[in-house]
Amino acid sequence: MATAEEIERRVEQADTARSAKRAAAAQQVGALAQRRAAIAEQLADIEEQLGAVLASVSDVMDIDELATFTDVPAADLTRWLTARKPNRGKRKRPAASAESDTNRGPSTAKTPTARPTSTRTEPAPTRTDSAQTPLRVPAEVA
Structure with a gap:
């Protein structure tokens, strides 16, 4: 038997x-x-470049024609084109100033307008006869 050590x-x-x-x-x-x-x-960078090129040549060549020339499936070309992020540039936000915040005055909360409550309608009866017989459903007139 083995010892503890x-x-x-x-x-x-x-x-x-x-x-x-x-x-x-x-x-x-x-x-x-x-x-x-x-x-x-x-890969993401390459796909973005592909999308940009596809967008830039769209005025002279369509996806199907390009697919024919390159043997690249049109579905792949379309996916790269539609996944492309449009070049929007950076938006500039106007700097918030303390003056504009103090000149506004207190804001007022809009209270919801009252809507007429809907009336409950009865469920349509289940048809047990043939499909030839028209079904009559009660209609509410407002």
Whole structure:
């Protein structure tokens, strides 16, 4: 039978091997995830460039014609074109000043307007006869 010291040594040895495997796996996953993120960013940039080019040539060539020339599926070309972010430029916001805030006065809350309450309607009766017989449904007249 193993002594207490031997059992402790064996557990530590097993834990060391397990910890080394866990650390290696975590490092490999981390490196691959970083690589994937970089490639995904590159792919997004390329797709954005494709969309910009497609938009710029739309006046001289349509998607189907371009697909014929390039052997790139029209669905892919359309997806890149529609996913393109339009070049809008940066919006400028006016700087808020203390003067404009003090000159406004108190704000007033709008009260909701009263709406007429809807009347309950009875559910339509279930048909038990053939489809040839017209169904009569009561209608409300306002």
